[in-house]
Amino acid sequence: MKITAPxxxxxxxxxxxxxxxxxxxxxxxxxxxYGYQEIRVPTFEHTELFQRGVGDTTDVVQKEMYTFEDxxxxxxxxxxxxxxxxVRAYVENGxxxxxxxxxxxxNITAFRYENVQKGRYRExxxxxxxxxxxxxxxxxxxxxxxxxxxxxxLGLAKTSLHINSIGCPVxxxxxxxILRDYLRPHLGTLCETCNVRxxxxxxxxxxxxxxxxxxxxxxxxxxxxxxxxxxxNHFDSLRRHxxxxxxxxxxxxxxxxxxxxYTRTVFEFVSKHVGTQGTICGGGRYDGLVESIxxxxxxxxxxxxxxxxxxxxxxxxxxEPSDGGGIRLYIASMEPTRDExxxxxxxxxxxxxxAETDLIGRSxxxxxxxxxxxxxxxxxxxxxEAASGQAxxxxxxxxxxxxxxxxxxxxxxxxFSDGR
RNA sequence: GUGGGAUUAGCUCAGUUGGUUAGAGCGCCAGAUUGUGGCUCUGGAGGUCGUGGGUUCGAUUCCCAUAUCUCACCCCA
Numbered sequence: 419m420k421i422t423a424p425x426x427x428x429x430x431x432x433x434x435x436x437x438x439x440x441x442x443x444x445x446x447x448x449x450x451x452y453g454y455q456e457i458r459v460p461t462f463e464h465t466e467l468f469q470r471g472v473g474d475t476t477d478v479v480q481k482e483m484y485t486f487e488d489x490x491x492x493x494x495x496x497x498x499x500x501x502x503x504x505v506r507a508y509v510e511n512g513x514x515x516x517x518x519x520x521x522x523x524x525n526i527t528a529f530r531y532e533n534v535q536k537g538r539y540r541e542x543x544x545x546x547x548x549x550x551x552x553x554x555x556x557x558x559x560x561x562x563x564x565x566x567x568x569x570x571x572l573g574l575a576k577t578s579l580h581i582n583s584i585g586c587p588v589x590x591x592x593x594x595x596i597l598r599d600y601l602r603p604h605l606g607t608l609c610e611t612c613n614v615r616x617x618x619x620x621x622x623x624x625x626x627x628x629x630x631x632x633x634x635x636x637x638x639x640x641x642x643x644x645x646x647x648x649x650x651n652h653f654d655s656l657r658r659h660x661x662x663x664x665x666x667x668x669x670x671x672x673x674x675x676x677x678x679x680y681t682r683t684v685f686e687f688v689s690k691h692v693g694t695q696g697t698i699c700g701g702g703r704y705d706g707l708v709e710s711i712x713x714x715x716x717x718x719x720x721x722x723x724x725x726x727x728x729x730x731x732x733x734x735x736x737x738e739p740s741d742g743g744g745i746r747l748y749i750a751s752m753e754p755t756r757d758e759x760x761x762x763x764x765x766x767x768x769x770x771x772x773a774e775t776d777l778i779g780r781s782x783x784x785x786x787x788x789x790x791x792x793x794x795x796x797x798x799x800x801x802x803e804a805a806s807g808q809a810x811x812x813x814x815x816x817x818x819x820x821x822x823x824x825x826x827x828x829x830x831x832x833x834f835s836d837g838r
Numbered sequence: 839g840u841g842g843g844a845u846u847a848g849c850u851c852a853g854u855u856g857g858u859u860a861g862a863g864c865g866c867c868a869g870a871u872u873g874u875g876g877c878u879c880u881g882g883a884g885g886u887c888g889u890g891g892g893u894u895c896g897a898u899u900c901c902c903a904u905a906u907c908u909c910a911c912c913c914c915a
């Protein structure tokens with residue numbers, strides 16, 4: 419029986435890895451510009467961390483976690499997201515004692531047991547960043563700006579920023595009552611799930627995709643219009659900061675993040691190409707989270723970016739990494755010159771130039787065909803060249819040739835100094 | 839958890855109204871008078887037709903189950 423990759427997992431093959439490395443490298447560079455340092459945290463944690471951090475009423479924790487017992491009977495879970503583990507590390511390692519605000523970023527895989535569809539996998543990749551210890555909206559704006567710059571660097575266009583405020587525990591409780599009062603007469607019309615949501619978390623009704631629910635919620639009072647003075651001030655101030663940075667957000671009263679820890683600012687970068695999984699990046703403020711994990715009350719904000727979705731969007735927009743990869747020089751050899759070719763290849767590599775030579779005794783013609791597919795330049799090292807020390811370096815894409823002296827490695831290096 | 843579509847070569851897909859050795863294109867490997875790629879021509883390797891049952895003299899084809907892929911709902915990145 420053939421063994422296949424488990425449902426919801428996939429291989430990232432050599433041909434696409436250049437794209438991954440490109441977005442990873444660019445993300446790390448962008449984060450560094452904003453003072454974010456990388457943090458690496460465990461792939462699995464105590465299940466309780468996610469119950470407390472992400473929230474044990476969320477679908478993510480209730481239905482989608484890969485939870486197992488280890489041999490000592492501990493309940494562990496593969497991380498379904500990155501923030502909880504980072505907050506745990508922040509508290510456990512006393513990072514609060516470092517200069518504030520503390521900014522960290524990460525590049526992780528996360529795991530959720532759910533049905534697979536376009537842009538959604540059971541093992542998926544996230545880039546994320548968290549900032550601890552800054553309560554004001556300036557850090558919110560800075561993080562959004564970081565993402566905006568990141569997308570610009572990649573050459574991504576047409577991705578819109580949606581922002582909302584979901585208030586603090588105080589204004590949210592008050593709002594729940596207002597919303598329930600509005601929805602109560604419509605309970606008969608609302609879908610089944612929304613009836614459950616009405617009791618559990620009425621905020622979610624706003625997010626329902628069912629047409630008849632949408633019709634009702636369109637007129638519903640929005641949390642954004644019922645913020646307490648502090649939250650209102652925070653939101654207004656955030657908009658001013660974004661304006662200063664030249665960022666125009668869409669105010670979207672419908673953004674309701676599904677993780678319990680969010681407070682006040684929530685935001686999403688949305689694409690038009692990835693279908694209903696169009697949220698490439700989602701984030702927000704979580705002012706109560708550090709405390710609920712056992713740390714001192716500390717404000718925080720962070721985001722997570724779905725790498726698979728980002729790559730899909732880049733592909734849909736036809737954006738390609740600038741560097742193509744592949745080897746730069748193929749050294750073709752013949753039976754009597756195999757040793758010379760191996761030595762020359764080693765010397766070229768020593769100079770930091772990616773080079774290859776035949777390993778499987780192919781004919782010259784077959785070597786040329788191979789080189790045409792894999793390399794930018796080719797150099798034929800036959801008996802004549804080995805004897806005279808003179809060879810021709812051909813640029814396969816241009817069809818041009820130059821004579822080079824095989825004993826003058828510095829001159830060979832010059833031919834590659836333009837990066838081609 | 840729910841619903842639709844799909845599953846034949848490494849990839850994209852034909853096909854058999856049920857009948858001996860299952861096809862194409864691309865890709866891969868090799869050759870076209872022994873030292874030069876992309877074009878062309880020729881040849882080759884590669885498939886127990888997703889898996890397990892059932893019907894039948896006979897199943898890749900019909901029926902059932904199951905797995906996987908895929909799209910959507912839910913939820914999320």
